[in-house]
Amino acid sequence: MAEQTAHAAIRRDDGGKPDAAVVRDALGVGVAVGLSGFAFGVTSAGSGLSLLQTCALSLLVFTGASQFALVGALAAGGSPFTAAAGAFFLGVRNAFYGLRLSQLLALPRAVRPLAAQWVIDETTAVALAQPTRRSIRIGFTVTGLTLYVLWNLTTLLGAVGARAIGDTDAWGLDAAGPAVFLALLAPMLKTTTERAVAGAAVVPGLGLLPVLPAGVPVLVAALAAPVVLWAGGRRHRGNRPEAPTADDVLHAQGEDR
Structure with a gap:
């Protein structure tokens, strides 16, 4: 295949x-x-x-x-x-x-x-x-x-x-x-998601430089990718129209009669 x-x-x-x-x-x-x-x-x-x-x-x-x-x-x-x-x-x-x-x-x-x-x-x-x-x-x-x-x-x-x-x-x-x-x-960085990941990675990457040992902020910034993808997935599911319930179907059939 x-x-x-x-x-x-x-x-x-x-x-x-x-x-x-x-x-x-x-x-x-x-x-x-x-x-x-x-x-x-x-x-x-x-x-x-x-x-x-x-x-x-x-x-x-x-x-x-x-x-x-x-x-x-x-x-x-x-x-x-x-x-x-x-x-x-x-x-x-x-x-x-x-x-x-x-x-x-x-x-x-x-x-x-x-x-x-x-x-x-x-x-x-x-x-x-x-x-x-x-x-x-x-x-x-x-x-x-x-x-x-x-x-x-x-x-x-x-x-x-x-x-x-x-x-x-x-x-x-x-x-x-x-x-x-x-x-x-x-x-x-061609898509909105890629730009969002890059932007989300910059904030913890730079902000944690004075606090964490060298190299660790890069690892923390890597978490930006799954976080952005998770948030994007939730937003996509939230915008998806809800499936009609049984009551909705029965009500629509009653209106058609």
């Missing part, structure tokens, strides 16, 4: 985009976001991580928002556990991306573990925008390869540059991580 649904969601190959157009779009996304790895390298090095640790995060974790959350919590003095927990919650979304992409890409089993490393926001967005399986695979592969190579290269350059200039705070580079994080997040 899942396979039939996936096939139904993909148009025939003869109605797809030209390969060159898919590659151009994928390269544009990969290059634009891949250059942000420089900011992560600077932020990570400024947070006290070594060059090897910084590069290992980009090579093995490769989820920009989670990486920024991790090093940001460590820089603020948070424990490795809370920092890793915050990064984990941000990275969980990639698992849901993978469920969708596994049907659309239909890759051989031997290739799937390697492709899973590239299942992130940008590759998912490019892949889902394509009309055919061929263009989906091209878009996913080109975006993933371009972004992975550039992100890791610029991470290395950023970390080396941060070590060379010394105190990153004196140069104001400590703000690079949060700025890039917000730049990556803002385009994703």
Whole structure:
């Protein structure tokens, strides 16, 4: 059934985009976001991580928002556990991306573990925008390869540059991580619910910073999503018209006679 649904969601190959157009779009996304790895390298090095640790995060974790959350919590003095927990919650979304992409890409089993490393926001967005399986695979592969190579290269350059200039705070580079994080997040907030979740997360996240240990406010802010969804569900049910009772039905039948 899942396979039939996936096939139904993909148009025939003869109605797809030209390969060159898919590659151009994928390269544009990969290059634009891949250059942000420089900011992560600077932020990570400024947070006290070594060059090897910084590069290992980009090579093995490769989820920009989670990486920024991790090093940001460590820089603020948070424990490795809370920092890793915050990064984990941000990275969980990639698992849901993978469920969708596994049907659309239909890759051989031997290739799937390697492709899973590239299942992130940008590759998912490019892949889902394509009309055919061929263009989906091209878009996913080109975006993933371009972004992975550039992100890791610029991470290395950023970390080396941060070590060379010394105190990153004196140069104001400590703000690079949060700025890039917000730049990556803002385009994703397309619906009212997503904006409500983001807004609800900001209040406890900022308000609890002076009170709770570093990294913990991020975990508390993560509760905004289920709270907003719960409130939205209640409002939706409240607006739903009530089912007619037996008395209502009998009364309506009596009026029709």
